[in-house]
Amino acid sequence: MGRLLLATAAGALLLLLVVNAPTTKRIVPEDSHVVHTSPVQDKASLRPLQDRYKVLSKQLSQLIPNQHYIVVDTARNRLYVKHQEKVVLDAIASTGSGVILDKPGEGNSQWVFDTPRGEFLVKTKLTNPTWIKPDWAFIEEGLAVPQNASERAEQGVLGDYALGFGKGYFIHGTLYTRLLGKNVTHGCIRLNDSDLKGVYTLARVGTPIMIF
Amino acid sequence: MMKLCAILILFVFTTPSWGKEFEAFPDLQLNDAQGLKEATRVLEEELKLAARPQTYVLIDLVGSTIQIKGRGIGLHQIPIIRWSSESRNELKGIHKLIARPSVVRRKIDPGAAGEQEPISLADMPTDYVLSCSPLMTIAVVPSTAGETLLRGAAILGKSGWHHVQHWASSLFTDAPSTPTPHLQLTISVDHAQSLAWSLVDGMATLIRRPTDK
Numbered sequence: 001m002g003r004l005l006l007a008t009a010a011g012a013l014l015l016l017l018v019v020n021a022p023t024t025k026r027i028v029p030e031d032s033h034v035v036h037t038s039p040v041q042d043k044a045s046l047r048p049l050q051d052r053y054k055v056l057s058k059q060l061s062q063l064i065p066n067q068h069y070i071v072v073d074t075a076r077n078r079l080y081v082k083h084q085e086k087v088v089l090d091a092i093a094s095t096g097s098g099v100i101l102d103k104p105g106e107g108n109s110q111w112v113f114d115t116p117r118g119e120f121l122v123k124t125k126l127t128n129p130t131w132i133k134p135d136w137a138f139i140e141e142g143l144a145v146p147q148n149a150s151e152r153a154e155q156g157v158l159g160d161y162a163l164g165f166g167k168g169y170f171i172h173g174t175l176y177t178r179l180l181g182k183n184v185t186h187g188c189i190r191l192n193d194s195d196l197k198g199v200y201t202l203a204r205v206g207t208p209i210m211i212f
Numbered sequence: 213m214m215k216l217c218a219i220l221i222l223f224v225f226t227t228p229s230w231g232k233e234f235e236a237f238p239d240l241q242l243n244d245a246q247g248l249k250e251a252t253r254v255l256e257e258e259l260k261l262a263a264r265p266q267t268y269v270l271i272d273l274v275g276s277t278i279q280i281k282g283r284g285i286g287l288h289q290i291p292i293i294r295w296s297s298e299s300r301n302e303l304k305g306i307h308k309l310i311a312r313p314s315v316v317r318r319k320i321d322p323g324a325a326g327e328q329e330p331i332s333l334a335d336m337p338t339d340y341v342l343s344c345s346p347l348m349t350i351a352v353v354p355s356t357a358g359e360t361l362l363r364g365a366a367i368l369g370k371s372g373w374h375h376v377q378h379w380a381s382s383l384f385t386d387a388p389s390t391p392t393p394h395l396q397l398t399i400s401v402d403h404a405q406s407l408a409w410s411l412v413d414g415m416a417t418l419i420r421r422p423t424d425k
Contacts, residue, residue, distance in 0.1 A: 042245075049248040053240070054233060056255035060284040061234035063262045071287055075333050075409045098331035101320040112317070117412045119265035119282050142323020183330040210282040212267055212410045 069208040070122075070171075070199065072189055074115045077181050079171070079189060081202050088202060091195035092180045096187045101136055111136050113186045115211060116169060122207040124164035125200065129172065131157050136186065159193060161200040165209050171199060236284075237420070239275050246423035247274070254420045257306050258284065261416050268416040269309075271350075271397070275420070278397070280410050290407055293355045294398040302393035303419045307344035312411045313337040336405035344417060348393040352408075354401040395419070 068088060071080045074095040081089035096115035103109040133152045138145045146152060159173015174180070174190040191199065236258075237251050254270075261268045262284040270279045273295055280288040297303060315335060320328045338354040399407065 046243060046245055046248070049245060049252065050242050052252050053236075053242075053248050053255070056252055056259065057234050057236040059259055060236055060255060060262060063259075063284045065283065069285075073288065075406055097328070098315070098317055099320055099328050100317045101322070117410070118267050121265070139322055140320055183332060184327070208265075208283070210267060210285070210287055212280045212282075212287050 065208050067207065068202045069210065070203060072209065072211040074211060077183065079191060081199060089195065089198045091191050094174065094180050094182055094184050094190040096185050097183050101140055104139060115187050115189060117211050120165040120209045122163050122203050122205055122209060123166055125205060126162040128160060129158045129162035130155055159196050161196050163200065163203055250421055250423055253304065254418060257418050261306065261418065268418065270418050270420065272420045274422050278407060288410060290399055290403040292397055292399055295396060297395045299391060299393040300421055303395060303421055305346065307346060307348050307417045309342055309411060309413060309415045309417060310345045311343035312413065313340035313408050333405045333409055336408040338401050338404040340408060351396045352404050353396060353398045354404045355398045356401060
């Protein structure tokens with residue numbers, strides 16, 4: 001008797017469930033402009049978007065240099081030589097001090113000793129470079145700017161190598177290694193001897209330099 | 213045979229991802245149509261910037277990061293703690309920085325003994341507004357560990373001031389009232405100074421916006 005009751009109750013419950021089961025038919029108000037698409041259609045409409053995203057991602061990846069490139073963090077005074085995502089060389093550098101110097105006799109004109117920010121290319125690779133002292137180097141020291149060009153040349157202060165990246169800016173060595181890690185330069189990027197040699201070896205003319 | 217299958221399976225799952233495709237936005241859900249549309253829009257814009265020798269800024273509101281980039285490479289990344297904008301739809305396209313926070317630079321005294329103190333990250337502002345062209349403003353607000361009610365009020369005040377300025381300018385012009393697109397970013401004090409340091413005049417800025425799902 002008990003079993004019969006249980007079976008009847010189960011049957012009734014099953015019937016109730018079948019009657020009230022949600023149907024797959026969608027009720028759409030007559031004035032609705034919503035277009036319901038099946039999952040198959042959704043996938044089909046996603047495919048072109050996914051393909052476009054992948055194509056664009058690939059195009060962006062193709063702009064990443066496939067050779068070594070140099071990254072300079074001027075805030076933290078670090079220089080990295082990278083290949084793809086891998087850091088090949090990590091060096092403590094000195095970059096621009098950001099201080100200013102008035103240009104004598106030129107009104108409000110000033111020199112701003114910042115390391116330039118942006119993307120540059122290695123334009124020249126020099127060994128045993130000679131520093132041709134610019135006007136500011138004399139003015140800063142309270143000296144008269146020499147008329148004779150030979151008085152501007154100074155040997156042995158830039159280290160064994162120099163890599164020029166335009167407008168007189170170089171990655172070079174320094175005699176003041178105690179100042180590495182600080183913003184002390186007139187815009188150039190200083191490294192110690194071994195890191196400079198490493199950068200010189202890895203970089204070629206045309207190597208990108210990204211400075212931020 | 214079984215051993216061979218096991219070795220093959222092990223090989224497939226342990227080898228580095230051969231042929232793994234470069235993903236511009238690893239956090240992107242590939243079944244999210246709106247997210248895909250936004251990602252492709254940003255990528256189309258970024259390709260124009262990355263093709264030229266320059267650094268640019270990508271503010272990724274989905275990934276909560278500010279990235280200084282060049283040639284598609286992330287050079288420096290700053291995490292965003294919070295952001296807000298009432299003009300999210302307007303934050304599209306490439307904007308160029310036309311005004312950034314001013315920095316007090318020290319002047320060299322020629323011939324003076326001793327070295328002039330250089331500028332450092334500590335000299336950078338922590339609370340500033342960046343103006344862009346086409347018209348858009350980005351307020352950078354520092355987050356402090358003990359953010360007080362006073363600080364919160366200051367943030368609200370800044371947001372309110374933006375609205376008052378807009379309302380006041382609309383009083384004197386015949387132009388229809390369209391608010392300047394505005395984005396407020398809350399980042400740590402150190403990161404606010406780091407961002408102020410890294411930005412340069414004319415730098416292109418791009419924003420990836422979240423989508424409503």
